[in-house]
Amino acid sequence: MLNAVRPEKKEAILDQLNGASIWKMTVDPDYNGKETIEGAKKVENLSITYNVEKGILNCKTDGRIDTISAPALLEVLDSNSEGVNAVRIDADNLEYISSAGLRVLLMAMKKHGGGSVSVYGASDPVKEIFETTGFDQMIRIE
Numbered sequence: 715m716l717n718a719v720r721p722e723k724k725e726a727i728l729d730q731l732n733g734a735s736i737w738k739m740t741v742d743p744d745y746n747g748k749e750t751i752e753g754a755k756k757v758e759n760l761s762i763t764y765n766v767e768k769g770i771l772n773c774k775t776d777g778r779i780d781t782i783s784a785p786a787l788l789e790v791l792d793s794n795s796e797g798v799n800a801v802r803i804d805a806d807n808l809e810y811i812s813s814a815g816l817r818v819l820l821m822a823m824k825k826h827g828g829g830s831v832s833v834y835g836a837s838d839p840v841k842e843i844f845e846t847t848g849f850d851q852m853i854r855i856e
Contacts, residue, residue, distance in 0.1 A: 728851065757786040764790050771798045776807040779815030788818045791825075799826055806835035816849055823853060832856055 719727065760783035761776040771794050779787055791801065801822050805811075823831045833844070834856035844850040 724851075727848070757783045759783050760786060762787060762790050764794065766794055766798060769798055770800045770802055771795075772802050772804065774804040774807075778810040778812075779808065779818070780810065780812040781814045784812070784814035784818050787815065788821070791818065791822050795825065800830045800832070801826060803831070803833045804835055805833050805837075805840055808836060808840055811840060811843055813847075816843075816847060819849070819853055828852075829854065 759778045759780065762773050763776075764771060764773040766772075771791065773787070773790060775787075777783065801819075803819070819831055819833075832854040836844070836855060841850070841855060844853065844855055
């Protein structure tokens with residue numbers, strides 16, 4: 715949607731987004747669910763396989779990143795942030811991303827710096843979500 719906005723307005727909107735408050739989602743420490751193996755996280759509607767290589771956290775997603783599953787992605791990003799300067803999300807099997815998922819990616823971008831988060835392999839409907847919300851202006855979509 716930001717593509718249809720005049721450049722001076724677009725810059726003002728992006729400035730406001732950069733100064734916006736973000737809700738921090740956390741995972742309940744008392745949750746007694748099944749333990750996961752290192753390098754994988756699975757919740758009801760999302761499976762994340764991840765590894766850190768040369769300062770890049772690579773996450774392969776399968777399913778939906780929504781209000782239910784976004785905390786799992788946040789947990790993966792937070793618990794693997796040491797020594798990480800970039801995050802790459804393989805969205806080849808990602809069916810949907812909600813505002814909760816976009817918020818998690820924005821938090822990762824703010825933590826690691828601008829241009830540090832990229833999403834690749836997204837389907838057209840998922841790309842459309844990034845474009846409609848203007849997140850394609852902040853996060854690299856490959």
